[in-house]
Amino acid sequence: MTLQYTSPSAIPKIVADLRASFRTHHTHSLEFRKGQLRALQHGLEEFHDEFAVAFEADLHRSSDMDVSKVEHTIQGTLDKLDEMTADQETSGLNEFDKSFVHLSPLGTVLVIGAWNFPVLLTLGPLIGALASGNTCVVKPSEVSEHSSAALTRMLVKFMDPTVVQVVNGGPEETTVLLKERFDHIFYTGNTLVGKIVMEAASKHLTPVTLELGGKCPAFITENTDIAAAAQRIAYWKTWNTGQVCLAVDYVLCPKNLQEALIKNVIGTWHELFGKDFRNSDSYGRIVSKKQFDRISKLLVAAEEQNKIVFGGKSEAGNLYVEPTIVTKVTERDELMQSELFAPILPIITYETFDEALNIINGQEHPLSVNLFSDNQDQINRVLKETRSGAVNVNDIAASVTNESLPFGGVGHSGMGSYHGKYSIETFSHPRSVMIRNQAHL
Template sequence: MQYTPLEDIPRIREALRDGFRSGKTKIVAFRKEQLRQLGYMVQENKQAWLDAFKADLGRPYFEGEIHEFIATVTAIKDTYKSVEKWAKTENAPFDISSFSMHPKIRKEPKGTVLIIVPFNYPLFLSITPLMAAIAAGNTAVLKPSEHAPTCAALLHDLIGKYLDHDVVRVVQGGVEETTKLLELQWDHISYTGNPRVARIVSAAAAKHLTPITLELGGKNPVIIDPRCDLETAARRILWAKCANAGQICVAPDYVLVPREVQGKFIQMLKKIHEEFFPDGPAKSDSLSRIVSAAHTQRLASLIQQTKGEIVFGGDIDMESRYVSPTLVLNPSPGEPLMKEEIFGPILPVLPVNDVDEAIEFINARDHPLVIYVFSDSSDFQATVVDNTQSGAFACNELLFHVAAYGLPLGGTGLSGHGLIRGKFGFDTFSHFRGCVNQAGWLDKVLLWRRYAPYTESNRRFLARATADLFPERERREWSLWSLPVVGTIVTLAAAGALLF
């Protein structure tokens, strides 16, 4: 991967600002054409993307196609079909005191934005915020992760080929290049990654008072209802933990299981592990590899330091960046495995007495990106969702809530803030500009009363005509004379709305 020269980065930003000032991105038809090209960019290079995922992450083609390629194309298509509706100017809700001003809400682009993406889903997590930024009419710089160099280079080459050079550019590099980008002023920054880097990004954005969206991760818990189908729960949990070798921000991070069914649940996990990897995970073509030697070493350290029982797994191969699916029973809540987001195929299982203890355990920690529950009881589900906080909440399924049409994707607290998916992403990269247009003739018949010199008569008139007080404190008494006043206001305002 060839890094972008540092001296070029300010010039790239200025070129994109010039592209925004040209006004072409404000034209919805132009935005649609760029989105169409974005769709072609992904769709026409499917094998190149799958090969890039394989090269950087050791990802099986099946996962690359289902988890990332199809999800990305579908999202672009939905945005392309919806952008005209999203971009339409809206009338403000009717209110008698202001509708004569024709209040409207314009959706305008913020300007030139910076999008910093992680390594784990290098296509989907690049294109999701990018399509939202384009749909909203912005120009954008994409900074892909240097930890996925094949994908970053492919993204750079294809965007240069398919998209307008004045609208989207890719900056390649590592810490030094990212630092240079963050020294510049942007109209919005979107960062997907971990809380440590998010603090650096936030501090840089604060110097320019730049709005920022943070899509982070967290320790996503799974709560097991002892009455649920334990085999289905175990199968779905282990699948989600092994997908992309656990390198997913919404992956299950640990499981809280009632003591009464803990043994049975563990046996189910062992059985399903053997079904998934009959010849052992090291020989399987269905397990991705860890992105780098440093990340592999970090996971190895978590396994070595655990005070829990390793039920299966625990194997590491630094050369091939292989970490086996590993089940850790009853680790210490204070050890590193339970302190930081795992981001790998290690699954801690902790026993609890009941759902109340599980909720207490979760609430004693930072808000996760998602809380998972396996239960067929609506009361059990409600108990968890009503007494916890998280970016999302999912029952009897894992990961797929990210692909559910029409739902937001974002965190709360340490798991992030802001939304970048679909209509929510369009709104994130848009400025909602309030606009009014008041007819001048209203001054002659009504609004002259607002001007100096202020008189008691005018004050009383305007107070009676516009006040709307809380009845429990001061109930308005309508006098006979006030009814025609209101009628006159309504009539004149309606006439103004129709004529002007």
């Protein structure tokens, strides 16, 4: 079933109706919020098989991780919602006063999802919006059209239409949507569109959360367990065919460890997918012809410079790009000019720790710096001397799986965060309440 776009002329009324609905205050009740979250749970259960088919069509991969992660997030939110939304008492001006911070829902919010994880990165923010008592417009990505069509059908069937409405479309529909006034906009995607979203939001002084990406490095040091590091790097580089904001975008490696790193990365890929990547049931595809063409240009440039040491093959007919390793990479190479979002692994060798830090700091702030080291001084220097959304030590992107930590970027990798209690904070206003005792004024 194809994705049906929303008529641009219908969008203003959709937003106006949700704003009017919020003003009835029926979303404020915790029991009502929990009811919406449970409805979302039931929808995921019923649409499990439909999502499986849609993900195979869009990305040539399973939907299990996306769906199970969202289910886990919903249950975790239900279990802790009372605690996460409770008033936070503070000290008054005297013993007779009462003061506290009350988390108030923001109002009507907009969630713009992403195509690489079309369920997880759309419903993840929606869970926070609903749990905080907001009404919400959901805009799934038109790129993952089969998954977005299934997601639309599920939300229409299971969500209260006075609370959640879906708008589908491309740039035209999104442009119309962004002209409307929202109380918060949550966008997941690339930096270019992030700037457009932020500019549109500024006209209404609307706060934004931007979950973007960037060039996340894997930083190999002399005391790294190369086999363990290579296994994690290889997995994240080819998970969802490299179309992951937290995937390793490049590796910083001491020259004497490069050969061992390459050998172990290739070995891990063969363990994951066998010798024939193209015919592996577990190796995905690029999401669209547009993205395939972009990646192909990068491969051609690397091949012309004789820098590909493994892989490099591609087939436009089925949007296949082979896992690829590129060496002799410098900061000036085209591979280092923007986020790859592809199964291409550039390796930059370095001589000193200071040189490696300078390379990281020569890029825009990434979503994550992934350091492989047990040296506390090196860990401290990365924490002190670099900027990133997160730091992972001896792993890749482990922080994103920990719901007790905020997930978000800094600078060009984004602003704001969510997950766990941080989702509630993102979609709520911490309202200061001061109650004076008249008898003791």
